[in-house]
Amino acid sequence: MTQMTKESVKSWVPPIIRGMTSDGETALVVTVLEDVQAELQLPLHGAGPFEIEELAASWRTRYSRFCAEHARYPRTIGLEGTSWSMGLGISYDEAVRTSGVSKDPAARADNSRGAIMKRKVSLVTGGAQGFGEGIVRSLVAEGGYVYIADLNAEGARTLALQLNSQAGSTVAFSLAVNVTDEDSVRQMMDSVASTTGSLDLFVSNAGVLKAGSVKEMSLADFQFVTSVDYTGFFLCTKFAARQLALQNIGSDHAYMTDIVAISSKSGLEGSNKNGAYAGAKFGTIGLTQSFALELVTDNIKVNAICPGNFLDGPLWSDPERGLFVQYLRAGKVPGANTVADVRRAYESKVPLNRGCRTEDVVRALCYIVEQKYETGQAVPVTGGQVMLN
Ligand SMILES: NC(=O)c1ccc[n+]([C@@H]2O[C@H](COP(=O)([O-])OP(=O)(O)OC[C@H]3O[C@@H](n4cnc5c(N)ncnc54)[C@H](O)[C@@H]3O)[C@@H](O)[C@H]2O)c1
Incomplete structure (x- = not known):
């Protein structure tokens, strides 16, 4: 400690x-x-x-x-x-x-399965766009409070303002963070301590992807991907776990909380010319299992979610820099003449015949939080594209 x-x-x-x-x-x-x-x-x-x-x-x-x-x-x-x-x-x-407090703090409005996220405080790194933004919106819609922690401070601030104005009360907080910088992560968690006391759920979602052949990729590009996708999860867990452990002590060891890493389908099987990313995502699962073994003594569950391709998200669909356009230009999909052809090719690799959506990831997140008898797992959300054995 x-x-x-x-x-x-x-x-x-x-x-x-x-x-x-x-x-x-x-x-x-x-x-x-x-x-x-x-x-x-x-x-x-x-x-x-x-x-x-x-x-x-x-x-x-x-x-x-x-x-x-x-x-x-x-x-x-x-x-x-x-x-x-x-x-x-x-x-x-x-x-x-500091006036007119509720009489019975322990009474939860609703203990149904649907209310699992109600009043929970969560933090989502990389929450300003993509999967992170979708997770943030869903957690707020479920009646929770959410920190949007992102390198893109302006994007995080704009999203928090929008959510608070829609709710008519404070439901979202924005925080500027670089998950590769130890001081920045420490400050993020200090800010959480003084704003809401602490958290129920930490979602380590910030991630980057730079594809490239192992024969060509620069060390700088390899380290860029590794530092965000792998080292970032270590730093976030380091400071989040200290705080969640203190909460558990305050509760007399009765308060179970969660840390969830957003890994990837590429954390479960290799990815051609995408080794830096896949390696970091595999590594994230190794960290998940190891941290889970240690942090079980603090009542902290640690799990990972492995989503399939988020074909509607900016990474794939951005009209200028998205992977569909890049793959079309590079001729990666034989016979494809349009972005739609490339998309079909990727959809057809999935037994359930479509890309992964945020709501699919959120279902896995709710399962992980609700489940009190599982830790150290990597939950696939791939439409059947990866089947565990
Ligand atoms: N898009 C996919 O197909 C896909 C599939 C499986 C897993 N994932 C994983 O899901 C997560 C989110 O992916 P996405 O596609 O929504 O990404 P995205 O690029 O749309 O969003 C990533 C967010 O992370 C933020 N970020 C980047 N570096 C950061 C840093 N150093 N510190 C703090 N914030 C930082 C960005 O500003 C951005 O808001 C990633 O971990 C990614 O690897 C994505």
């Missing part, structure tokens, strides 16, 4: 507090506020490093006593010796308002 010191207190206390409010499925939003009088003060013993388990246990006792005495949870929790406090709420807007 990371060293917990007074200096880093804002990044490790909110996840513990959020864990304390958990019902095992999700938890309250815990947001850091400046200059707000706190209803409940928690002690911070001595100078760090701290004994996290003991601290969390004593905080849980005080929190439970407050909830029992007032028949509601505290609007604000402060930490002795600091000038800031944390607003609590069933939504982000309620947490910021």
Whole structure:
């Protein structure tokens, strides 16, 4: 576990507090506020490093006593010796308002299968476009809150603004991140800690593809693909897992959360003249299995999804740089005269006769989150194009 010191207190206390409010499925939003009088003060013993388990246990006792005495949870929790406090709420807007909190935080509106994502807080890297954008939209439509974390900060911001204005409340947050940069990923997770306390689901979706013959590809291109698609997943898991582990401690080890990597069909079988990508996607599954074995002690499931070709997405369909146009120009599909011919050729490779869609990936995501008895798996979503043995 990371060293917990007074200096880093804002990044490790909110996840513990959020864990304390958990019902095992999700938890309250815990947001850091400046200059707000706190209803409940928690002690911070001595100078760090701290004994996290003991601290969390004593905080849980005080929190439970407050909830029992007032028949509601505290609007604000402060930490002795600091000038800031944390607003609590069933939504982000309620947490910021610090007034009129809901009476029973644990009561979920609906425990049906359809409501599995309701009120869950998720983060999607590469969420500004493509599969990521589709996942973000679906999670919000399911009643969740979503961080859109992308190198394309403007795209992430525009999407968050659109979703918030459609909802009439805060349902999406944008974050600028480069998943290949350790400081950037650390800052992203610090920002999550002070905005919502932490997360229920981390989706490592950001990815890039540069195809090329092994005899021709530059080392720089190979490393570019590897750093985003493989190393990016390591860095994201490193910082997400620390935070999710703190939440689990706050909940007295009763809060199961998820990390999901978006790998690919090319993570399950080789891809001709596309080795950098396929290698990184295979590697992602190796990391998934290994992280799953380790993080099971923190109640974190780690799984991967392996989608088939997203033929409607920008990677394939962009009229100038998309793979259909590139393959047509390169004569990769014999006899193809138009983009439509190339598309048909790729569709006909799939037993279910079409490209993968975002909703297919979202179904796999919901399955993974709902399933409490599986971890370390690579779930294919390929229309039958890849069959596991
Ligand atoms: N498109 C497909 O056919 C397909 C098939 C299987 C798997 N996948 C995987 O799904 C994921 C999404 O693919 P897509 O086709 O939607 O991609 P896309 O190119 O449409 O979108 C990728 C997003 O990731 C962001 N991104 C790129 N580098 C980043 C970095 N360093 N840090 C943060 N964000 C970064 C981009 O800005 C972009 O918004 C990828 O991991 C990809 O490998 C795609």
